[in-house]
Amino acid sequence: SQTIHQWPATLVQPVGSPLSLECTVEGTSNPNLYWYRQAAGRGLQLLFYSVGIGQISSEVPQNLSASRPQDRQFILSSKKLLLSDSGFYLCAWFQGPLWAFFGQGTRLTVV
Amino acid sequence: KQEVTQIPAALSVPEGENLVLNCSFTDSAIYNLQWFRQDPGKGLTSLLLIQSSQREQTSGRLNASLDKSSGRSTLYIAASQPGDSATYLCAVTTQGGSEKLVFGKGTKLTVNP
Numbered sequence: 026s027q028t029i030h031q032w033p034a035t036l037v038q039p040v041g042s043p044l045s046l047e048c049t050v051e052g053t054s055n056p057n058l059y060w061y062r063q064a065a066g067r068g069l070q071l072l073f074y075s076v077g078i079g080q081i082s083s084e085v086p087q088n089l090s091a092s093r094p095q096d097r098q099f100i101l102s103s104k105k106l107l108l109s110d111s112g113f114y115l116c117a118w119f120q121g122p123l124w125a126f127f128g129q130g131t132r133l134t135v136v
Numbered sequence: 137k138q139e140v141t142q143i144p145a146a147l148s149v150p151e152g153e154n155l156v157l158n159c160s161f162t163d164s165a166i167y168n169l170q171w172f173r174q175d176p177g178k179g180l181t182s183l184l185l186i187q188s189s190q191r192e193q194t195s196g197r198l199n200a201s202l203d204k205s206s207g208r209s210t211l212y213i214a215a216s217q218p219g220d221s222a223t224y225l226c227a228v229t230t231q232g233g234s235e236k237l238v239f240g241k242g243t244k245l246t247v248n249p
Contacts, residue, residue, distance in 0.1 A: 068239045
């Protein structure tokens with residue numbers, strides 16, 4: 026069966042520090058992968074999506090970047106975190122254009 | 137640009153009540169619509185998916201309807217239980233582009249015992 030793993034679950038980082046969040050998918054090949062951010066009082070905002078290794082599309086200009094070094098691995102990064110980067114980050118995988126599966130999320134607090 | 141709106145933002149009901157959550161979207165050219173459940177501090181769990189050619193989907197006590205022409209969907213929960221307390225999110229996939237879900241801000245449901 027297909028599963029999606031996301032870690033860490035929680036993270037507290039100082040302003041200006043680097044960030045690396047990892048997402049991996051099992052049980053499928055060549056998945057479309059997505060990073061969403063959910064800020065307090067706001068809906069889920071699509072940050073990046075990837076349709077294959079090395080293929081990254083950015084939805085909004087920001088302080089973050091994404092990479093896909095392997096077929097089932099999707100990484101969200103930042104060189105220097107800002108206070109505004111705080112939020113709940115979710116990785117998602119879509120089974121075709123239909124069902125969407127989400128990881129359990131990472132709560133990032135930048136202090 | 138597709139926009140999804142959910143009303144109400146929060147809802148509190150007594151246990152056993154039937155309830156309806158509303159979702160509207162501005163661009164009717166959708167591929168599908170999904171309803172998700174999110175528990176506090178957790179990821180999203182997909183509840184129901186309605187393809188653009190369908191009118192409704194049912195799963196247990198949940199029934200979702202879709203009126204694509206008017207840009208509306210409803211999620212009906214029958215005989216609500218305290219365990220149904222969560223935030224319910226509606227999302228659409230718009231045709232013509234890559235597979236991207238556009239979400240509403242959700243309805244926070246509290247079912248009181």
